[in-house]
Amino acid sequence: MAELIADASAEAVGYSSDECLKCNVCLTVCPVARVTDLFPGPKYVGPQAQRFRTGRAQPVQVPGIPFAPSGDVTVDYCSGCGLCTSACPAGVKIAEMNSQSRARMKAGKRPKLRDWGLGQTDLVGRVGVLFAPISNWALANRPIRAIIETTVGIHREAPFPKFGRRTLQSTWKRRQKRRGTVAVPGPDRAVVYFHGCSANYYEQHVADAAIEILKRNGFETIIPEQVCCGLPLISNGIYTEARQRAHKNLDVLAPYARQGYRIIGTSTSCTHTIKAEYREMLDIHADDATLVANATWDICEFLLDLNERGTLDTRFGRLDEDLPYHAPCQLRSHGIGLPAMELFALVPGLRAVDLDHDCCGIAGTYGMKKEKYPIGMAVGAPLFEKIKASGAPEAACDSETCRWQIEKATGTRTRHPIEILLAAYRAGDAAGGTKRGPLAGTGT
């Protein structure tokens, strides 16, 4: 009788508060409640406060019907890490519910410049790239950061990556122009790459690694026009604009998904947003949303799947190193285990260690905010200690904002797992003498 409504939908998220046993298990895993008195914990702001919210049956705004007034305040301190949802024995979708409540709390009010600004990743990215390296200098300049903190509310110490000299999109378009018109291979020989803002504006090397690894395994990469997945807008409760992003992306990706192409992402945050949050948070019910979600894969998830089918190129060379690995909370929400660790196990000599820490504290844009930065740093402190104590030259993590947080806090270079795998492939090439093409039989 009390079965959880199994479909992903915003309505199901709201109704899942019915499952709550008030047992407090969620509180035991919440990294934010652990470090600050400003946050009462997931049970309180989630299913408990939910009973005092009207319009529960309409979790996101419906045109023509104003949101009921909200009594919430402290839900804003939820970082959205999702550990509560995982630990709940009854299936309450706590983190998702909190995101909706935050959106409702903010609805009808003008978004704070800071919150809006953090959501404008494409705008910031394009402007930053256009004006790099000045933009990079400015964001590293202490007085300027102090001014930004005072006016906009982004903490002066918040980790921020460096803008690249050009966007991935422009690099890609140039490359395509040089190649001329080439027939696009079918879905058994090509995948669509959802690069996300980080690979587009800051970490083109991650995209390069992804493209090369995919090629080694028999897959060409298609990079269509795309916009930010919208997660920073969702996290800041700006749902209407987030929906615009979502629909734009779905319009581009759905035709590929219909033809059977898989959509690969190198950001566990972006891929989770597409897999789950378009439906659960933004309440987008179009068939395209389900179609695209089902076609979306995290890159490590994809490579591991190839391995299980026996078609992964496993000619990794030896990497003799101790590698601390942090599993981002946005990876745990995928519910796919830790594919990076499984892939690391295929690399001879690689001693990868899961640091087994709950959250690095950045939680997307959360830890960048002035009032939340100290909370994020307190949440991540044990993780940073472990990494520093390991003495390892580099660490690995699938999520970009986590990498920036860890690097800033520990001084340890932190890479995407596929960068490690690429290094292993190259070591394999070197050992074998020549760079080899894909194995026969790969590419399915």
Added chain:
Amino acid sequence: MGESRARDVLVVGGGATGAGVLRDLARRGLRTLLVERGDYGTGTTGRYHGLLHSGGRYVARDALAARECIAENRILRRIAPASIEDTGGYFVATPDDPDDYVDAFQAACSAADVDCEEIPVGEAFRREPALNPGIRRVFKLPDGSVEPWQLIESNVADARAHGSDAWSYQRLVGLQRDGGRIVAATLRDERSGSLKRITPRFVVSCTGAWAGQVAALANVTVTMHAGKGTMLIYNQRMTDTVISRCHTPSDGDCMVPVHTVAILGTTEQRVEDPDGYEITRDEVAALVREGKKLFPNLGTMRLLRAYAGVRPLYQPPAEVTAAALKDGRMISRAHAVLDHAAMDGVENFVTIVGGKLTTFRRMAEDTVDMVCAKLGVTERCTTADEILPNQVPGKTYWLGHRLADHEAEGGGDAGLLCECEFVTRPMLDDFLDRHPGCSLDDARRGTRLGMGPCQGGFCTFRAAGVVAERAGHAGAADVAELADRAILGFLRERFKGTRPIAAGRQLQEQWMISGIYEGGLGVESLIERETPEASREVAGAQR
């Protein structure tokens, strides 16, 4: 026995009707005392659906009742806004509801002066997406939900401000007659057992289903039947609007959002004893089946508990004709003021029976008009004119206010005794200050303690701790026994409502809570099985 005390009027029964009568009498200058055997609102008032009727339910069959409802609906919104949530109501035509009723509905509403506006079905679905998608027409009416205990307290407070009084835990155990007059009344204090004798000039019985028992104390026959109505409480408000089926009223055809829950009702079944009845699993299943016609996914929603109240059904004596019923002794078919002078030769006794919570003020007015006529008091009724105490004009109840108030002070769990319902220590202390000697169940009614998904699992022992702490500071000798009663009585009472619906998540909740109390907390060791108190506690919890 205690000393007697001269009063103008003794009102028996502290439900909404009694409280309304008390207020009206007080405002007309009569020194009145109300007595109630338990805590206020523990009879039918406290066990009803929570609905502020628009009258839409009655327009087709009983236009007079409908007119009364809408008139009182408007008055109560004006005089008691804080006790009312302005949910609005939809009367919906489901596939099971015949066209002829639906087609005639709007006209019937107009004829009874009940505001009724047909709205596009799409708008209703946008506002209430859980509704049955097969609904073909929707009418909007001014139904609402009402909080009865606050209403009663406000009436009593106003009466006190006008020089009258109310005593709870005083059971009427005797009415002494001298020929055609009642000359004295004996009250027993239910907590101490002591007796008191008072000598009112007039006695008004507002005891609903128990009116027969009260009248019998004066050797007067009033035949009452108890019509049990079962209701189901759902953990979530799957609707913020009162939803009623647009059809001839029947079981399980109305869902009312009341505070944090939604209540599906109701049924009708005659029972022998208004204090002892059972709710069966079959009844629950039947209600759920009907409820699904309004909300198809109802089976997946968390059923929190079942409870029942008894409707006071009056059976007039055979010799009273229909014409006589309409002639001044009966104001409407919905309620009846029984003039025992005319009917039974007792000149200073009336009984008010029937009616519904929505019309309590009107019932009181009719009753007090009769009493005043007999006492030669010429003051007019003013209860509709003035807003009740502790109410802000126009400011109706908002579900979110408890959350908002607590969050505005920084939120957090440190101050919450009952986390499910956001009940703070100051709220409980305030209630206990104003209701000395009450049970935790009384505190529940006043504060909503224990009314959430854990059904008292987490707050029971905390509240018991507060009771013990207070009792200790007051130098009470039986601190431990008070705490025992608080814990055991409250847990028993909550269990009573869980048992008929024991399934799904709520059974899991019950199992978890009993696992905690019987496991690490060792609750069994508190139970003393042979003492009279223990049996009374069990007996009390059966009500």
Added chain:
Amino acid sequence: MPSADVVVIGAGLAGLTAAIAAAESGARVHVLAKGHAATHWGPGGIDVAGIPAASTPRDGIHRLAGQPGHPYAFLGDDVGAALDWIRSHLAAGGVEYVGDLDTPHRLVPTSIGGTRRAAILPAGQAAALPPWAAGERLVICGIAGFKDFWPDAIAASLSRERIWEGGNRPASVTPVSVALPGLAARHNLNALELAHRFDDPAWRATAIEALARAIASVPGSGGRVALPAVLGIREHAAVLAALQQRLPAAPFEMPLVPPSVPGMRLYAALRAALIRAGGRVQVGEMIQRVEHDGRRVTAVVSAAAARTYTVRTGALVIATGGIAGGGLVAELHGRLREPLLGLPVEAPPADEWLSVDAFDPAGHPLEKAGIRTDAELRPVAADGASPFDNVRVAGSQLAGQRSVRDRCGDGVALTSGWRAARSLTAVPAGHTAESGSERP
């Protein structure tokens, strides 16, 4: 898709003991659990057979084994071995237990002023066990502002002879409440917060000073002091040692309502033992279905974002926790079902599930409901036939026991978990799992 030799569903005492035992014999073990339930709700164990008639746990096992259908009928002889085995693992994880099967049952006081029968308790609770000397006092020490522990109510109740069944009890029970540093202005104060604070050596030192002063101000000397079960999570041993050293009375914890700090310590120790043995735990896995090929379960499928997550397996242990754990689901029309494989469930008819009296001395008939198994923990139908070859059931999922009322849940859980694993993994000693990267 990943594969395992044994998948265990449920990460409670039964599931984790089964997993550790299986991993130790060389199997690749995945534990999949939706979340945490009884471990994080309960008092932290270990209840073996705390029935009123039993002088010791061993005596209790014997008595319960005589009840028709009780799991101890076929598990009873193994409880000792399983207990010794698991407690060495728990000790390695920093959680020591005091008492064994031959320790006499005694009444220990509880945080609602009652008593419960116990013989085997975690070290932090164990000072409550020994008999009370003549004139020995008990101080109930609460923390100001902490709403899950009410010293006045507790002390008043424990001062009554009948709470101790007329037997050995403290000469006096006196409440005291202490304001601990930094708590007064907090908006949030719960057992977890306090436990985290006790883990911090600096705060701990000032707090213990405050506690010591407050207890010293209570008339009398020596005796014992009951504190709420918040005495640290990771640093519990250090906290306990510091309290034992500094306080004028012997301290012990009293378990509270969830979140159970003693339970969290138990869980952490079990999990650490499993990881040391090479097993893996994944929490947050909502199992959608279990695939089988005839009589063999082949894979466990759980819900993931936009797809399912499948683990192929050679065997399955179902340790899903009975009604409280969500392992048995009750439907309104009166059926009790096992949601993973639809295993036959032994249960009374619906109108007999619950007595009218919440505290019926005979208990509720539904308490004994569960999955009937053979002596090897294979689920069986009414005719005794087992529908699956490679499935075992452990813990409160098992029929025939009143795991709470008879205080046998922990004993049944750890013994059935241990036995289930041994029944599945008859792997020769010396074979070890291939070690790859460490992972949870």
